[in-house]
Amino acid sequence: MSSPTFRLYNTLTHETEPVEPIEEEHLQFYSCGPTVYMYAHIGNFRSFLTADLIRRTAEAIGWDVTNVSNITDVGHLTQDDLVDPGGEDKMQQALEREGERFANIYDLARHYTEAFLEDWRALNLREPEVRPRATEHVTDQLRAVVELVESDHAYATDQGVYFSVESADDYGHLSGNTEAQQLQASERDVVEDPDKRDPRDFALWKHDPDHLMHWHSPWGWGYPGWHIECSVMGMQYLGNRFDLHTGGEDLIFPHHECEIAQNQSLAGHRVINYWVHTRFLQVEGEKMSKSKGNFYTVRDLIQPSPEDDHVPASVRDQGGVDPLALRYALMQGQYRKPFNFTLDTLHTAARHVQRYRDAAERVEAALTADADGPDELGDRLGDIYDRTLEAMCDDLNTPAATAAALEGVKAIEQMDRMSGASARSARTWLDRTNALLGIIESTFEADEQTDTASETDPTSDSLADSIEELLADREAARRDGEYARADAIRDTLEALGIEVMDRPEGPEWRRKVELR
RNA sequence: GGUGACGUGGCCGAGUGGUCAGGCAGAGGCCUGCAAAGCCUCCUACGGCGGUUCGAAUCCGCCCGUCACCUCCA
Numbered sequence: 001m002s003s004p005t006f007r008l009y010n011t012l013t014h015e016t017e018p019v020e021p022i023e024e025e026h027l028q029f030y031s032c033g034p035t036v037y038m039y040a041h042i043g044n045f046r047s048f049l050t051a052d053l054i055r056r057t058a059e060a061i062g063w064d065v066t067n068v069s070n071i072t073d074v075g076h077l078t079q080d081d082l083v084d085p086g087g088e089d090k091m092q093q094a095l096e097r098e099g100e101r102f103a104n105i106y107d108l109a110r111h112y113t114e115a116f117l118e119d120w121r122a123l124n125l126r127e128p129e130v131r132p133r134a135t136e137h138v139t140d141q142l143r144a145v146v147e148l149v150e151s152d153h154a155y156a157t158d159q160g161v162y163f164s165v166e167s168a169d170d171y172g173h174l175s176g177n178t179e180a181q182q183l184q185a186s187e188r189d190v191v192e193d194p195d196k197r198d199p200r201d202f203a204l205w206k207h208d209p210d211h212l213m214h215w216h217s218p219w220g221w222g223y224p225g226w227h228i229e230c231s232v233m234g235m236q237y238l239g240n241r242f243d244l245h246t247g248g249e250d251l252i253f254p255h256h257e258c259e260i261a262q263n264q265s266l267a268g269h270r271v272i273n274y275w276v277h278t279r280f281l282q283v284e285g286e287k288m289s290k291s292k293g294n295f296y297t298v299r300d301l302i303q304p305s306p307e308d309d310h311v312p313a314s315v316r317d318q319g320g321v322d323p324l325a326l327r328y329a330l331m332q333g334q335y336r337k338p339f340n341f342t343l344d345t346l347h348t349a350a351r352h353v354q355r356y357r358d359a360a361e362r363v364e365a366a367l368t369a370d371a372d373g374p375d376e377l378g379d380r381l382g383d384i385y386d387r388t389l390e391a392m393c394d395d396l397n398t399p400a401a402t403a404a405a406l407e408g409v410k411a412i413e414q415m416d417r418m419s420g421a422s423a424r425s426a427r428t429w430l431d432r433t434n435a436l437l438g439i440i441e442s443t444f445e446a447d448e449q450t451d452t453a454s455e456t457d458p459t460s461d462s463l464a465d466s467i468e469e470l471l472a473d474r475e476a477a478r479r480d481g482e483y484a485r486a487d488a489i490r491d492t493l494e495a496l497g498i499e500v501m502d503r504p505e506g507p508e509w510r511r512k513v514e515l516r
Numbered sequence: 517g518g519u520g521a522c523g524u525g526g527c528c529g530a531g532u533g534g535u536c537a538g539g540c541a542g543a544g545g546c547c548u549g550c551a552a553a554g555c556c557u558c559c560u561a562c563g564g565c566g567g568u569u570c571g572a573a574u575c576c577g578c579c580c581g582u583c584a585c586c587u588c589c590a
Contacts, residue, residue: 014520021585032590047590090588176519177586200585226587248590252520258587274587279521280584287583332529333540338522338583345528348540359551401528403538413554483549490551501581507551 003061004393008054008244009336011275012174016395018296019274021243023298027058029405030234030272031069032247032255036112040119041418042330043288047278049246049327050335050396052438054246057392060436068237069128071116071231073135074213074223078179080240082506091210102305105212109135119298122323124438130198130237134229138215141224143233144266145204145217145268153265154204156193156219161205163227168261173254174275194196202230202258227258231266232329234259240267244274256377281330281339301326301346306486307429318497324440331398331437352406354510359412360430366423373419377411381429386406387435399435404431467498471507 009016021027031051034040046067055065075091095108113133120127134141145161148154153167165171202225208214209221234242247256256275263271280287283294291427293310302323304311316323333339340426360378384407392400410419413427434440477486490500497514 011520016554044590050590175585198524199589246590249521249584250589251585253585254587255589278590280590282583284554334530336521337529340528342528344540348528352539391551394543397530399528399539400537408539479547487550494552499552502548502551503553510553 003359004390006057006061006274007395008274009395010273011274011277017274019244021063022241022273025062026064026066027243027244028066028238028242029068029246030230030238030242030249031067031245032230033070033131034116035072035075035090036109036116037075037091038112039252039299040116041288041297042283042301042326043281043482044331044334045119045123045298046121046281046339047246047328049123050276050278050476051128051246053331053335053392053396053398054244055126055182056436056438057396059390060389060432061393065129066238067128068130068132070232070233071113071133071182071184072132072226072229073113073133074138074229075211081268089211097370115299117488119302121263122302123298124324125442126438132233132237133212134224137229137233137236138224140236141228142205142215142217144228144232144262145224148204148262151265153262153462155192155197156205158196158207159193160207160222160225161219162193162196162201162204163204163225163258163261163265163451165202165261168265170264171200171257173262175257177253177257193336202227202254204262228253230255231259231262235271237264242394243270243272244276245274246278248424249277249279276335278335279338281333281341282342284343285340292324292436298323298326314343315346321346322350322353324438325353328353328402328439331402334398335396335445352402352409353440355406355409355413356430358510359409359426360440362412362418363423363426363430366418367420367427370420370423371417373421374418375419375421375425376415377418377422377429378425379410381408381425381513384411385429385432389436392436401437403441405437405439408433414501448484463496467496467509471500475507 005017007016008019015062017281019027029051033048034044035481049388051067051069051400055067058065065332073091075089091105091108097100099106102111108327145154149156149161152164154161156162173393204227205217205222207220207222208224211221211223214221214223234245245256245259252275260272283296286292286294288295296311299320300308300311301315301321303320304316304468306316308316324369325346328340329346330339331347332349333341384404388401390406391404393395394400408429415422418426470493474486477483477489493500493509494512497512498509501508501510
């Protein structure tokens with residue numbers, strides 16, 4: 001069967017286009033990563049999720065993927081075009097805020113980098129092939145700046161080195177910000193470098209020997225501009241021509257506009273063919289902001305601290321939500337449309353993820369039993385997978401894809417008894433769907449991860465034992481017709497967050513998936 | 517002011533000319549000692565006004581509204 005055509009909306013052309021890799025069946029792309037000065041929030045991860053889904057979709061249609069995703073661990077000025085020796089950057093501000101926690105700026109960066117990677121793994125995002133850090137590529141950045149100065153794409157002043165926007169004819173194409181006046185529209189009561197030739201020019205190097213992080217350069221001690229790191233690291237690992245670049249919509253201007261100008265000036269031609277931008281999300285109908293109290297970092301939701309009262313009590317009281325439920329919730333909106341993240345969506349997502357897990361368990365049990373009988377699922381699940389993949393290939397239509405995939409879960413749920421043949425089809429379907437969407441832990445790859453049971457099941461063995469004991473009591477009570485006592489035991493279990501289901505073959509229990 | 521996205525039922529969100537999205541919530545039913553879980557059934561909308569068309573949520577025009585960017589930001 002031939003794969004559907006993978007199409008993505010390209011900000012550069014304002015059109016949804018078939019993705020045609022330069023190297024046949026090998027997608028090479030760069031994803032703008034985080035600046036590590038605080039814990040990443042769910043909006044950050046919506047953007048990283050887009051990159052993850054591009055990878056998974058490309059792999060599902062049989063392509064190889066090389067993805068580079070950076071860590072920005074250099075502080076950059078909050079006002080990017082200004083070279084203000086007394087100015088503060090985001091990381092410096094963070095250090096002042098949290099000075100007692102960290103010995104120095106590098107410690108702070110290390111801490112937030114590690115936290116970021118933890119969140120990344122918790123949300124089941126696939127690891128990029130290369131994850132370069134800006135601080136490890138400063139020399140490379142300097143080399144590029146020298147090259148740009150030598151080719152008259154950049155010039156030095158007393159305060160730094162600037163890219164000359166005039167020298168890049170394509171500048172403004174991506175964002176539509178073509179007029180110089182537009183860039184002066186907002187007045188800022190800060191001091192600009194009087195030697196800047198054009199207000200649009202942006203900094204490649206900032207002279208500042210007192211900056212917390214500084215490096216030696218031909219122009220003295222200082223640190224690199226924000227935009228140059230992505231150009232340099234992208235081209236270093238993916239070459240002078242590669243396929244695609246992802247990031248949040250806010251990066252369209254100035255970051256990606258500047259990156260294109262730098263790339264094309266360094267390479268002498270277009271470097272990247274497709275630009276994919278993820279829309280900001282809203283939370284409960286409003287822009288996510290600390291002042292509105294709807295600002296959630298990933299760890300606010302998956303492992304909230306008990307006393308953090310800005311986290312909704314429903315999430316806090318149960319010790320955080322399933323990270324995979326958060327991932328699933330973020331997939332309920334297409335990356336390019338406005339998406340309203342709500343606790344309601346999160347709640348629904350948690351239940352759906354649980355249904356996948358239950359279905360996977362049933363399939364495993366049926367595989368073990370290996371009952372005789374025809375394959376009653378193969379054709380139906382094959383069709384469902386095709387529709388799921390088609391949706392993903394259609395500009396990552398995750399709401400449609402998850403809707404299609406849920407039909408597969410239903411198909412499994414609806415089987416009264418499952419033959420070994422059906423179970424094998426179901427297992428194949430679950431594996432493929434899971435590879436494409438990353439919905440649950442890989443149940444069937446348990447070999448490599450020893451002890452997944454204790455990892456994935458937060459219930460300790462001793463608690464499990466006492467639950468079994470209570471259930472046995474309750475069964476005895478039910479047998480004797482003492483329903484009041486049986487119900488009381490069920491209430492006790494409920495209070496422990498345990499849900500009891502009386503099935504024909506006996507009682508079953510599981511941790512309750514509840515969010516309000 | 518410039519640029520770009522978008523407006524679908526109580527809620528979230530698919531759907532680009534004619535047939536059903538799907539989920540959540542709600543209602544009824546099956547099952548159950550009662551529940552829970554699951555299953556079945558029901559609820560049926562396209563911001564407004566014009567236009568094109570046999571037929572418009574879908575195409576065109578205008579209006580209203582929302583969001584984002586215009587040198588901190590995913």
